[in-house]
Amino acid sequence: MANVRDLKKDINYVLGDIIEEVYVWEYENTDKDTKKSEAIIDEAITTFDELIAKVNAKTDNPKAHYKAIKKELEDKGNALLDKLKKLG
Numbered sequence: 001m002a003n004v005r006d007l008k009k010d011i012n013y014v015l016g017d018i019i020e021e022v023y024v025w026e027y028e029n030t031d032k033d034t035k036k037s038e039a040i041i042d043e044a045i046t047t048f049d050e051l052i053a054k055v056n057a058k059t060d061n062p063k064a065h066y067k068a069i070k071k072e073l074e075d076k077g078n079a080l081l082d083k084l085k086k087l088g
Helices: 004-028 035-056 062-086
Strands: none
Touching: 004 035, 004 062, 035 062
16 A cells, blocks of 8 residues: 555645646637636645545545545546646
8 A cells, every 4th residue: 555645745746737737728828718727726726635634534444545535536637637628
């Protein structure tokens, strides 16, 4: 099982990369409205806060708990990337 520190780094890297991709999209599309892209950034930050809180929560079965968090990170990360792709 990966340790908690690695899980926190994964959360940080995945969501940080998504935010960076949104900034790149905004830079390349200066003529388009950024309200939707800013909403994606806000959602990524909220997701980060939620996942870190879940990692720090105490549980009886840590292995299953962390596995569920990793799965949630994957699902929410993919959802954010899909929203970014729909921006055009």
